[in-house]
Amino acid sequence: MNRILYITSALVFIMSLATCSISHTPAPMTESPPPSGVQQILLEDYRPISVYKTPTTEIMSAKYPVIDMHSHTYALAEGGIEQALKNMDAVGIKKTIILTKATGAVFDSIYNAYAPYADRFEIWCGFDYTGYDKPGFGPAAVAELERCYAVGARGVGELSDKGSGLVRSKTPVPRIHLDDPRLDGLLQKCAELDMPINIHVAEPIWMYLPMDATNDGLMNAFSWRLDNKPDIVGHQGMIDILENTVKRHPETTFIACHYANLSYDLSQLAELLSSYPNLYVDNGARYAEVGPIPRAAANFYKEYQDRIFYGTDMGHDVDMYRMTIRQLETEDEHFYGHDQYGYHWALNGMGLPDEVLKKIYYENAERLFGKKD
Ligand SMILES: [Zn+2]
Numbered sequence: 001m002n003r004i005l006y007i008t009s010a011l012v013f014i015m016s017l018a019t020c021s022i023s024h025t026p027a028p029m030t031e032s033p034p035p036s037g038v039q040q041i042l043l044e045d046y047r048p049i050s051v052y053k054t055p056t057t058e059i060m061s062a063k064y065p066v067i068d069m070h071s072h073t074y075a076l077a078e079g080g081i082e083q084a085l086k087n088m089d090a091v092g093i094k095k096t097i098i099l100t101k102a103t104g105a106v107f108d109s110i111y112n113a114y115a116p117y118a119d120r121f122e123i124w125c126g127f128d129y130t131g132y133d134k135p136g137f138g139p140a141a142v143a144e145l146e147r148c149y150a151v152g153a154r155g156v157g158e159l160s161d162k163g164s165g166l167v168r169s170k171t172p173v174p175r176i177h178l179d180d181p182r183l184d185g186l187l188q189k190c191a192e193l194d195m196p197i198n199i200h201v202a203e204p205i206w207m208y209l210p211m212d213a214t215n216d217g218l219m220n221a222f223s224w225r226l227d228n229k230p231d232i233v234g235h236q237g238m239i240d241i242l243e244n245t246v247k248r249h250p251e252t253t254f255i256a257c258h259y260a261n262l263s264y265d266l267s268q269l270a271e272l273l274s275s276y277p278n279l280y281v282d283n284g285a286r287y288a289e290v291g292p293i294p295r296a297a298a299n300f301y302k303e304y305q306d307r308i309f310y311g312t313d314m315g316h317d318v319d320m321y322r323m324t325i326r327q328l329e330t331e332d333e334h335f336y337g338h339d340q341y342g343y344h345w346a347l348n349g350m351g352l353p354d355e356v357l358k359k360i361y362y363e364n365a366e367r368l369f370g371k372k373d
Helices: 008-023 080-091 105-119 139-151 183-191 218-223 235-248 266-275 295-302 318-329 353-369
Strands: 066-071 093-099 121-124 156-161 199-203 255-256 279-283
Touching: 066 080, 066 353, 080 093, 080 105, 080 318, 105 121, 105 139, 139 183, 183 235, 199 235, 235 255, 235 266, 266 279, 266 295, 295 353
Parallel strands: 066 093, 093 121, 156 199, 199 255, 255 279
Antiparallel strands: none
């Protein structure tokens, strides 16, 4: 992350406020200089430690068995599957969905790698868009989807469109979005096979906002910025595409991952969920994004408890799992997750009730899988 963001002015402002609140008099013009180096602290290096003596919960394991609906092939790249399983066991993850995005021989090799642990992992495939720009596209892609299903794929994902099309796949399809009629056959076949589709649309709103001192999520937003990509479909445009897609394919189940990147406006997400019963969300990799709004988030979870899946999307590290569990289960306040997340703000637990936890941890997933039987 190459961020060079000075917080000098913010710190000076905060220090001047502190001075005022203590003395109740304006700070003198000839103040002694701040401690050496303070004015050179970079925002990206800012790692405050909470001073609050409020209740803190030490989490070891989730309260109920968990199905992690959003993970990838991290174990193959690093650590191995056995180690991933040990970590899952340590925190109570009974099953993990591996979103491979892959088709063909790559999908098969991933599937085979996890096959000895079939009771602990479920492997989803991607779409093969080969020839998408030529007449006659469709039947071969559908045939490959059916082949992956025959191998063992039970869902599709993670498809990804941050505004420039479904480009994050082996066969990128620029400027083709999920509501494109050319994809109708694939999405229809998913309905027939009861294969849910995990779809990533857009990015969190801060990535679209000016990268300046007003950007509420500046630290993380700068790493994933989209404000400098004028040719892409914007945030609302991508939400519209998601809506068009779920409306166009009412028989197909869609899981908009990362809360459809609407964590900043859960009321808009609530409207979508209320309107389209074939739409679900996962919360993968968006724990920090709801960390500042625990009451609004908890209300959303209570209201839509049947439509939310637990997901991680952040490897298999034990501390990562425990942080997600702490945020969902406890009412701990103002704690930091610097090692997990890119934002600079403190987190707060949602304290979700047991019946909601059970649903998002495993009951909703089992209901979805049960549909296939
Ligand atoms: Zn993902």
